Amino acid sequence: GDSVTQMEGPVTLSEEAFLTINCTYTATGYPSLFWYVQYPGEGLQLLLKATKADDKGSNKGFEATYRKETTSFHLEKGSVQVSDSAVYFCAPSKTGGFKTIFGAGTRLFVKA
């Protein structure tokens, strides 16, 4: 069945450090790929998405590129801030958002 594997956390970085959170997936068909973020005390919200091969999703300085050949969607940010401290979830989805599956989440702590 479909599955997603993402980097285990927690990840602890100093402010302005470079961030990579790895995500690989197995899926039938041609999924859309999403990253969701959960800030402390808040609900899950969309961070970025990519819908076809080689697409790059970006938002709030975060980027991820849809790599069909390696079935990966790694999340990157060049310079993290304390406010980026949150849990990040990689989530492939069938067309139309049907039955999105989620990784286990990667908790990020950013120190000032």
Add this chain to the structure above:
Amino acid sequence: GAGVSQSPRYKVAKRGQDVALRCDPISGHVSLFWYQQALGQGPEFLTYFQNEAQLDKSGLPSDRFFAERPEGSVSTLKIQRTQQEDSAVYLCASSPHLENSPLHFGNGTRLTVT
């Protein structure tokens, strides 16, 4: 506009009690999903509605779990004879069911079974 609303925010139930969790999706969203999120884990799919039709309930862990969306809007997740392993956060999400639409999540209901 208003987001996805879930109630109650917290629920404590004694083992064996029945509980009902409510989800009010974004107006006009065709698709509605329920997920279960255990502590430190990602959300696990439970069930999916398209309007009032329950198209996938493959994630419901046992026949004690039942979900409905009778008028294609508000949905209720019911858990009968709760067990301690049912303790989790139950998330509801809605989507307009357009190509590549993301999910819009509520803040969840934290269920604790004692």
